[in-house]
Amino acid sequence: SGFFNSPSMIEVRIGCLDNDLHQLALHVAIANGYFEQNGIKIKLFSYSSGPTLMQSFLAGDLDFAYVGAPPAINGRAAALAGSSSNIPVIVASVNLEGSTLVTSSAISSISDLNNKVIGTPGTGTIQDILLSTFILNNNLTVTKSPALISTLPILFSNGEINGFIAWEPVPSVAISQSGAQVLLTSHDLMPNHQCCVLVASNKIIASNPAIVTKVVQIHKNATDYINSNPASAKLIAGNYTQLSQSVIDIAFSHVAYNYTVNVDSMKTFLLQMIQLGTVTTVNSSQVDSFIDNFVDTSYG
Amino acid sequence: MLDLDVTIMPKMDRFRSVLIGVASLAVFVVAWQAITMATNSPFLPTPVQVFQAFLKISTIGDIDGYTLWWHIGVSLYRVLLGFAVAVITAVPLGLLMGVKPLVKNVASPITEIIRFIPPIAWIPLSIILLSGINRYIFLLWIGIFFPILLDTIAGVKRTSETQVNMAKSFGADNTAIIKKIIFPSALPEIMNGLRVGLGVGWMCIVAAEMMGGEPVGLGRLILKYANLLQIDVVVLGMVVIGLIGLAMNYLLLSGERRLFKWRVEIKA
């Protein structure tokens, strides 16, 4: 790769989450050499949770990030509340839906969830918000069990939790390894909701809008590739998640790879986050303008 | 106490040192307030904001409705359980390893490798192997066990040969020697190990609670609010952990002072 290391290459710093199938487009772009082809050398930073990624983003470590919508919202709200000079802007969608609530076979209906323990990948994640809202709306008594994402399948197979909600491919691992069943998908909880987004820093937008356009285009090309060549995309996914194709097949059926941002669902999320108390610096009357300013899909 | 310039009287000295300590803390807090107000970063809470967070979490509770006292209680409970298990296992093993070279030769290759593996690294395995409170106990035990074990062995090794010979000259058998000479003689080191171990255990609680499961505990509180980017509560959690650690250390230290009046060195 030293061959490409010519001075004309521009380096951009991109953050992503460990082992996340939602962010397949990034890995496809890397595997297919899209960045090099566009004269971009990327430096990849990987985090085990969205909130940590956002902290790092706001500290100025990253130019772009693939991250879940709620951490991005939290990050922007925090940045605007203070005088942070690194403000995230959503430039494209990464995927819609993609979270799955899997349970043991003993739970076959929504009412069965009553008085059960359901794992989540942590406070403030999209899955946490989806589940919390669902519990509220259905008047259920559910104990949420926040845990490291990678431990959820183990907790489930040990029988310590009756089910969990997480991003792919983790639920599919539990389905194939421990006989978990899909109780609800994102689609059931909130159809077509925004999941991961591609954010750019306001600094790179200001200093080099051309590179933002290129990155968004690469992202769109990669997303198109996934949708038109699912078989090769699944092979790439298998490479970085180290999972068998059968697990990836299950996971794929739960994720919609789509670069068009679902702005309405973002507003719904923000409203729910304000209600749940996870966002404290924005009030409900500011939701529309907050999200409208957040999303700028004019690049690429 | 070694002191190159003793200029003031002992009584005044003590009063003065408390005064200086309080002043120093005050200056620290004021500087913190000034710096955070100047930077005005959403991630750098002022002491006032941390205090407000304290009021909120200690009365209304956190986002899941658990109050600070509940978090503290649960964390303390976990740490003390882990501590108890560590004491019960480490002290007898340490005495045995100190007294019987055979036991030491058998055990030490394994303990020596394990003791450098940090508690966080055990999280995946502990989740697989254990469940519920046992998992917390295990992770805390991993952290607390080794300081106690090493100090117990060190205490045994420091036992005076003359004292053991003295007991033998009165016909004492091995059990009597351990009970009457080695254990009491190693007790200061053991107590020191307990204190250090409890401190380490208390510091492991964040790691232990990170693996998750239940939504309470000070470590969990920190993580929850770190996820929400509400750093005021994160700093509150840090300060509470620091203060409780300090208090536990102080309690054990003054216990030691009382217990080991006979030990002149401890005053140093």
Add this chain to the structure above:
Amino acid sequence: MLDLDVTIMPKMDRFRSVLIGVASLAVFVVAWQAITMATNSPFLPTPVQVFQAFLKISTIGDIDGYTLWWHIGVSLYRVLLGFAVAVITAVPLGLLMGVKPLVKNVASPITEIIRFIPPIAWIPLSIILLSGINRYIFLLWIGIFFPILLDTIAGVKRTSETQVNMAKSFGADNTAIIKKIIFPSALPEIMNGLRVGLGVGWMCIVAAEMMGGEPVGLGRLILKYANLLQIDVVVLGMVVIGLIGLAMNYLLLSGERRLFKWRVEIKA
């Protein structure tokens, strides 16, 4: 060395104890193999699987293509940098705090609270306040600083008053006393602090690398594969951390032994 039943000769003894140690490790590995084969859990790797993982990661590399040696090198680099900063800050402050009660009175209320806040709890703040390698250095520094500081102070306190008086009787000023008496006299404790601190720092690397960002480092390797639920590599990472920690400890310990031949107690 205290030993209730000395039954065998020193030379034989040494050979025998190595033999017993090796046998003990062998039994441990065999038992591990037997248990994991019997349970046959996808999450409990056998030693053979861990060894296969070692072969793979050390030659082909991990899923991002980084070999084990690369991970080890980066982690060591981070730890040693944090260690260096901790030594440079903790030793002079410890000497000052030991010698000047005023400095101690000013600094200790703050250091005493901070020292019980675990490195992991600093992760959110360190991400916000620092960037790049400085972040790692800070988290490791937080872990390493206090053992060195406390041991340096303890070393200073243990300085013999007679030795200081002796130097004073030759007209020595404060600088000379610190240089000629206090520092060399505290050096064994300082070295002990360095060793303990390096061990703690090495154990903090998993916490420090957990915050994420760059994809290399042993802590990162463990987390990557914990996320992938491939526990064989997780266990490999644990064993490697344990062995390197052991090796560093051993190196420093034998350095101490050589340096402090004059200190008869160290042989105990």
Add this chain to the structure above:
Amino acid sequence: MIIAKGLSKSFIAGNDTISVIDNLDLTIDEGKFACIVGPSGCGKTTLLKILCGLEKQTSGSMLIHGQPPDPKKQRFGVIFQEDSLLPWLNVISNVKLGLELYRIKDADQIATKYLDMVGLEGFEKYYPHQISGGMKKRVAIARALAVDPEIILMDEPFADLDAQTRSIMQKELLSIWSKLNKTIVFITHNVDEAVFIGQSVSVLTKRPTKVKTTVSIDLDYPRSRLSPPFISYRERILGLLQEEISSL
């Protein structure tokens, strides 16, 4: 009756073997006050440890009433050269230690009696670090005597006392001995002390040690340090010892 015959002892230190006692013969009759003097490092303490069974000889025999020494079967009262009080026990508990190890009843009462005998009434509750070196030695003596031992073994018990206190303690020890009538083996490097206190003084050679000469001191108690026969005994033993030191 203590009989050592052809007693030898060597230690293994690293790769070397140090011969400390070599073919030593010694007989001490029952009820006698026997002093042993010898150059520093010659093996006096080693001999005492063999005498009470703390060390085993490499060859030869050491018999007490025909039995090899074993503190589980015979009772010794050993006063060690180093401080052997337990610092975490107060004075009376230290004295009671031997009594408790031998499960002797009325330990409190006996301990008090012997503490009085060594002049430490009123110091029962003091801890070792609160009393002077001389007082510590007296506690050790009380502890040794309290178990009513068959044989008392003392290893330079008065070495760290100043001249005045030392002389008082010597007289006290003599009066205790005349009351109890036990066998006492008293090790010292102070010839003046040995001649003042012992019925016999055995001079040991330098290491590896054996008995050079045993001088029987035929003087009545109390002895005067300024009397000509005292001075001549002293000079004679000093001379014997000097030969050993100067040939080092």
Add this chain to the structure above:
Amino acid sequence: MIIAKGLSKSFIAGNDTISVIDNLDLTIDEGKFACIVGPSGCGKTTLLKILCGLEKQTSGSMLIHGQPPDPKKQRFGVIFQEDSLLPWLNVISNVKLGLELYRIKDADQIATKYLDMVGLEGFEKYYPHQISGGMKKRVAIARALAVDPEIILMDEPFADLDAQTRSIMQKELLSIWSKLNKTIVFITHNVDEAVFIGQSVSVLTKRPTKVKTTVSIDLDYPRSRLSPPFISYRERILGLLQEEISSL
């Protein structure tokens, strides 16, 4: 010329004030060998520390050639009661320490010379833990002498030596003194030693201490311990001391 006038010293320990020296007068002429004896704990070491400026008196005056003592301006050679060798330095480096602190040139050569004087040639590279207690004291003496002090202060330097070595050291010290002709203040609790070695013996009272009597010893060197005047000096000073001890 050392002159103490109305010297008093008290310490504050916790809430108590301990008066250690009370209105002490003492004069020592230049070049003299002055011994000081006193009961244990009376304040001898405290007096010595005031003499070399390590402690300040509470009231009264202590003047050396008309100046208050200050080791930064005057040179003292102090031999402390406790072991004061630096265990991490070998014998020769220990002796060089004072020379280095005073930035005296040719430290190696001077140190070697004084080590030879105290009979330690060949032990330069040994560490303190490898030599005996008596040898350590001799190193401390060499270190003190090496800086060519105006006044030599010795605090019970021979207390932990056995009688034989002690007597050899006393003779050596006398011969060094007669060669160098320095003022020596020699503290001891051993009356025999004081009479053997000193031109004067000042007896201190119990605490709070002052000078009870200064006895001038008008005997030529070398002195014989068995000569009647020696014994009578000894008995007289012992008697003076006994009064202080028995009235404790």
